[in-house]
Amino acid sequence: QVQLEESGGGVVHTGDSLTLTCVGSGDAFSNYHLAWFRQAPGQERLFIGTVSKAGGTVYYVDSVRGRFTISRDNTKNTVYLQMNSLKSEDTAVYYCAAASTFGGEWRSLSGYDYWGQGTQVTVSS
Numbered sequence: 001q002v003q004l005e006e007s008g009g010g011v012v013h014t015g016d017s018l019t020l021t022c023v024g025s026g027d028a029f030s031n032y033h034l035a036w037f038r039q040a041p042g043q044e045r046l047f048i049g050t051v052s053k054a055g056g057t058v059y060y061v062d063s064v065r066g067r068f069t070i071s072r073d074n075t076k077n078t079v080y081l082q083m084n085s086l087k088s089e090d091t092a093v094y095y096c097a098a099a100s101t102f103g104g105e106w107r108s109l110s111g112y113d114y115w116g117q118g119t120q121v122t123v124s125s
Helices: none
Strands: 002-007 010-013 018-026 033-039 046-051 058-060 068-073 078-083 092-099 119-124
Touching (some): 018 092, 058 068
Antiparallel strands (some): 002 018, 018 078, 033 046, 033 092
16 A cells, blocks of 8 residues: 655645645555546545556646646655646645556546545635
8 A cells, every 4th residue: 555645735826836746655656556636615526637657648637738747756756746827726625646556437536545635726816
């Protein structure tokens, strides 16, 4: 199993950039597919994107594609979410998640086994 901890959230203005970091501990980080989710106030937790075990394949939802970048460094047990051109709609608690297998539920909460505690990102107008 793996433990995850996000950091890097904060308050920024529209158009700003921010990078979130998720650090894993436990067994080998390279054993896991990783994803980012976010949950806005009063809303359900939603999938943002995912990165493959070796970092070679990345997928993003339309709302963040072209603005957000997911990358990972398995030697540092770390996955990153680089966010550019932030909008007020990006305000949410951001979570990283890990899955030991990659299957049909990879866009859903149920596809992931391990979760961080979340970090708050607030984008003001």
